[in-house]
């Protein structure tokens with residue numbers, strides 16, 4: 137195995153997993169059968185993230201570079217299959233991961249790559265979050281249609297005309313937008329990033345809110361008309377972070393995966409997932425979370441809970457030691473939970 141230090145700037149882009157060679161399983165020095173089967177959703181963003189991860193792990197484990205070491209298994213999830221309704225209506229948690237967890241537990245795949253913000257805080261027994269990658273920018277961005285004005289620095293919403301229709305299926309984005317701009321209308325927009333962009337370009341929606349991370353990974357950053365600062369819109373917990381799951385009894389793979397983990401990202405993910413867990417809302421509950429390291433090394437966690445129509449919004453922060461990331465997130469979550477009206481929990 138090669139050196140396990142990580143240099144985010146050196147990640148190879150666009151590496152592709154290939155099918156296993158016809159002459160059967162290969163064995164790598166730890167006695168493990170190759171190829172390793174990687175579970176992934178099939179959206180362009182999911183595939184990009186999976187291939188980026190394969191490039192990364194290959195970099196740190198050169199032995200995997202010399203073989204056709206990975207095999208992608210594309211898995212359709214409930215979140216992918218239901219395109220005609222907002223996910224909040226379907227209910228339940230982990231709509232983008234259930235089928236992927238099942239594939240892991242059935243040993244149809246060895247590990248899986250996820251957008252961590254779509255992964256439920258309590259994983260099924262037998263599955264662990266083995267690794268989190270360096271966080272991409274976690275801010276949201278406005279994609280602007282032809283009727284929008286030029287963006288200004290001081291007011292990110294000023295470019296939206298009065299009464300404009302904004303496409304978003306996220307109650308978190310909707311609540312914060314309506315809180316700032318009660319004149320706007322928000323209607324659900326679904327589908328992958330490209331589909332949403334097309335619906336703004338066609339005029340069906342005046343604008344849309346998307347994660348900057350997704351646009352950037354897909355090479356579509358120029359579509360971000362305005363990048364919304366976290367003061368104006370608190371991102372979703374773990375937005376911009378890719379996480380990798382495996383079976384907890386797969387000790388050697390777990391070790392390999394956790395060796396390439398980004399520790400900073402793990403700390404903020406731990407705090408943000410604990411915050412989310414403590415709030416215990418339904419997927420109709422608008423919740424935001426953002427943790428970051430301060431220059432003095434401590435961890436600051438910000439959290440937000442709101443009513444979907446924007447008529448209630450509570451935002452607080454808590455600062456503490458990085459080693460207590462989970463406790464910090466949980467305590468902040470509990471404090472928000474105590475002071476939010478019952479109806480926001482859906």
Ligand SMILES: NCc1[nH]cc(CCC(=O)O)c1CC(=O)O
Nearest residue numbers: 251253346347349350375376377
């Ligand atoms: N729910 C879909 C989803 N899951 C992760 C991302 C963006 C990438 C990331 O957060 O890492 C997106 C698209 C979006 O919210 O615009």
